[in-house]
Amino acid sequence: MTQTATTDAGTPTELEPLLSARQVTMRFGGLVAVDKVDFDVYPGEIMGLIGPNGAGKTTFFNCLTGLYKPTSGRVVFNGALLPPKPGRVVRAGVARTFQNIRLFANMTALENVMVARYCRTSSGPLTSIVRGPKYRREERETEDRATELLDFVGLPEVAGNLARNLSYGDQRRLEIARALATDPKLLLLDEPTAGMNPQETRQAEELIFKIKDRGLAVITIEHDMRFIFNLCDRVLCLVQGRPLVLGTPDQVQSDPRVIEAYIGTGAQEADGQVGRDA
Numbered sequence: 129m130t131q132t133a134t135t136d137a138g139t140p141t142e143l144e145p146l147l148s149a150r151q152v153t154m155r156f157g158g159l160v161a162v163d164k165v166d167f168d169v170y171p172g173e174i175m176g177l178i179g180p181n182g183a184g185k186t187t188f189f190n191c192l193t194g195l196y197k198p199t200s201g202r203v204v205f206n207g208a209l210l211p212p213k214p215g216r217v218v219r220a221g222v223a224r225t226f227q228n229i230r231l232f233a234n235m236t237a238l239e240n241v242m243v244a245r246y247c248r249t250s251s252g253p254l255t256s257i258v259r260g261p262k263y264r265r266e267e268r269e270t271e272d273r274a275t276e277l278l279d280f281v282g283l284p285e286v287a288g289n290l291a292r293n294l295s296y297g298d299q300r301r302l303e304i305a306r307a308l309a310t311d312p313k314l315l316l317l318d319e320p321t322a323g324m325n326p327q328e329t330r331q332a333e334e335l336i337f338k339i340k341d342r343g344l345a346v347i348t349i350e351h352d353m354r355f356i357f358n359l360c361d362r363v364l365c366l367v368q369g370r371p372l373v374l375g376t377p378d379q380v381q382s383d384p385r386v387i388e389a390y391i392g393t394g395a396q397e398a399d400g401q402v403g404r405d406a
């Protein structure tokens with residue numbers, strides 16, 4: 129299997145990339161989980177990241193969000209090197225959700241979103257203790273913004289419900305609202321439809337299109353190939369940490385190397401399968 133060929137098909141070349149990864153490599157001891165990956169994402173673009181289990185998708189995400197410092201290579205976001213700490217990456221304008229939902233289970237939906245918003249408020253510990261006019265104004269603004277975001281993701285009815293009592297699909301949408309509360313330019317979604325039924329998956333797809341319409345760039349990891357190929361402007365397929373194919377959904381889903389990587393069989397035999405159930 130050839131594992132190096134990539135193309136720049138579908139790249140919006142008239143724009144500067146919002147994020148550029150160059151030769152990003154992440155090793156764990158002797159294991160090379162991500163191997164010299166080059167990757168650009170443009171403003172307003174939805175990028176898909178696919179690959180079989182263990183291909184390095186989440187590790188690559190972690191390199192783009194400051195959770196891991198790549199062993200080598202570099203990531204430039206919005207014209208500057210990505211800061212080495214997750215909190216600073218968030219303030220720079222990159223937000224993410226996780227494969228395993230990470231909400232504050234015993235806080236309400238509204239509180240979960242408000243907590244994320246505090247990275248954009250200026251009240252320090254003293255103002256919070258004194259609770260003066262500035263603090264009260266910021267609290268009101270934070271609550272208004274959180275309410276608006278719950279509305280945006282389709283959860284206006286559950287603002288006062290504890291996160292742990294929400295349905296699985298609603299918890300995933302709440303995670304997206306929480307990520308949006310940090311005012312990102314780039315949103316990374318790690319398996320946003322995992323565990324969702326087909327109707328919830330369609331709603332998630334619509335929500336991501338709405339996010340794109342607000343001008344954000346989105347990178348999403350997903351195993352549901354129908355979702356990926358419907359949604360994304362471009363798709364990168366990783367295999368064993370290496371970029372295998374980068375291109376438009378049409379190019380990627382018909383590429384025999386992608387079919388082979390997923391199915392592990394001859395391309396003729398597996399033709400068409402990637403689009404259904406990889």
Ligand SMILES: Nc1ncnc2c1ncn2[C@@H]1O[C@H](COP(=O)(O)OP(=O)(O)OP(=O)(O)O)[C@@H](O)[C@H]1O
Nearest residue numbers: 156159160161179180181182183184185186187188
């Ligand atoms: N913290 C870690 N320490 C050691 N090895 C790791 C670590 N994280 C990931 N790996 C290994 O790196 C490789 C890539 O894992 P990663 O989770 O990034 O793949 P993935 O494509 O996201 O897989 P999946 O689709 O199953 O979530 C795997 O072999 C995994 O076992």
